[in-house]
Amino acid sequence: xxxxxxxxxxxxxxxxxxxxxxxxxxxxxxxxxxxxxxxxxxxxxxxxxxxxxxxxxxxxxxxxxxxxxxxxxxxxxxxxxxxxxxxxxxxxxxxxxxxxxxxxxxxxxxxxx
Amino acid sequence: xxxxxxxxxxxxxxxxxxxxxxxxxxxxxxxxxxxxxxxxxxxxxxxxxxxxxxxxxxxxxxxxxxxxxxxxxxxxxxxxxxxxxxxxxxxxxxxxxxxxxxxxxxxxxx
Numbered sequence: 239x240x241x242x243x244x245x246x247x248x249x250x251x252x253x254x255x256x257x258x259x260x261x262x263x264x265x266x267x268x269x270x271x272x273x274x275x276x277x278x279x280x281x282x283x284x285x286x287x288x289x290x291x292x293x294x295x296x297x298x299x300x301x302x303x304x305x306x307x308x309x310x311x312x313x314x315x316x317x318x319x320x321x322x323x324x325x326x327x328x329x330x331x332x333x334x335x336x337x338x339x340x341x342x343x344x345x346x347x348x349x350x351x
Numbered sequence: 352x353x354x355x356x357x358x359x360x361x362x363x364x365x366x367x368x369x370x371x372x373x374x375x376x377x378x379x380x381x382x383x384x385x386x387x388x389x390x391x392x393x394x395x396x397x398x399x400x401x402x403x404x405x406x407x408x409x410x411x412x413x414x415x416x417x418x419x420x421x422x423x424x425x426x427x428x429x430x431x432x433x434x435x436x437x438x439x440x441x442x443x444x445x446x447x448x449x450x451x452x453x454x455x456x457x458x459x460x461x
Contacts, residue, residue, distance in 0.1 A: 271448065280353070281395065281438070283448040294447055329394060336447050337383065342394040 240264065242343035244330050250349045256318040259346045263312070263332030270313050271333075271340060272305060276326035284328075287313060288336070299324075320350045352377060357439050357452035364459055368429045372455045374422040374439030381450075383442035384415050386424045388435045389454065395438055398424075429459045 243262045251257050263270045272284040284303070285295040289310035298305070302321070307313040317324050327347050331340040357374045364370050376384075384401040399406065401413040401422055412425040422439055439452035 273449070273451075280355070280453040281449075281451040283450070286447050297448070331449075337442070339397055339400075340449060342396070344394050347392075 242330055242332050242341055244328075244343040244346050246346060247344065248347045248349075250351065251320055252351050253322055254319045256316065257320055257348060259315045259317075259328050259348070261313045261315070261330030261332075261343060263330070264341060267332035267334055267341075268310070269333045269336050269338075269340075270307060271331040272313070272315055273329045273331065273342075274326050275329070276323070281329065284315075286336075293336075317348075320348075322350050324348060325350045353452075354378060354450045355439055355441050355452035357455050359453055359455060361456040361458050364429055364457070366429055366431060366459055366461055368459075369425065369427045370429060370457065371426075372424045372437055372439070372457075374424075374452055376420050376422070376439075376441045376450075378441070378443060378450075379417075379420060380445060381441045381443055384422050385440040385442070385449075386411075386413055386422075387438040387440050387451075389438055390435050395440075395451075398437070426457075429457075431459050431461065433457060434459045 245260045270287040275281045283297040286293045287307045304316045327345045329345045330343045386398040387395040388398045389395045401415045405414045410427045414423045436454040
């Protein structure tokens with residue numbers, strides 16, 4: 239069974255540009271989460287989808303971040319416009335039920351110059 | 352104060368050594384507890400869940416003390432392949448999210 243996949247694996251952009259990250263959860267997993275690790279800090283929660291609905295987006299840093307999960311399958315996280323402090327590794331995770339084990343994707347390493 | 356606190360290490364130990372990691376959490380309503388392992392530039396992977404009764408998986412033993420809000424991980428007979436960062440993770444059921452500690456780095460040398 240395929241695991242959680244993320245695209246791209248790396249992205250280098252300039253400040254002010256737009257970047258869209260994609261996550262494909264494990265098939266059949268209704269719960270999808272985005273997390274982020276910035277340099278020197280712990281991994282932090284960004285938001286949680288159940289199917290196509292946002293359950294909790296309390297971790298989203300500001301309105302420059304927009305997450306979608308149309309159709310309840312893959313999800314995208316758009317950063318527009320990107321700032322230097324957005325650099326970090328963005329992880330996606332999925333689970334069958336909200337209390338089940340979350341399986342992480344390999345992450346997207348975002349560098350904003 | 353951080354919600355999950357860990358000693359960042361690094362712990363440098365020889366092969367065969369026993370090493371213990373500790374972690375404390377601040378939210379007494381936390382429901383589930385885990386140790387994840389993260390290799391350099393890789394994603395976190397679940398090592399084991401942690402229960403009040405304690406649980407063991409081969410060379411790894413995890414323990415939870417709810418009264419003290421304290422979690423531990425013991426690794427016996429360390430292998431070179433155990434070198435990684437160990438993340439203490441708490442599931443906050445009320446908020447449906449995992450809360451991570453900053454991780455403890457372990458380096459096992461020959």
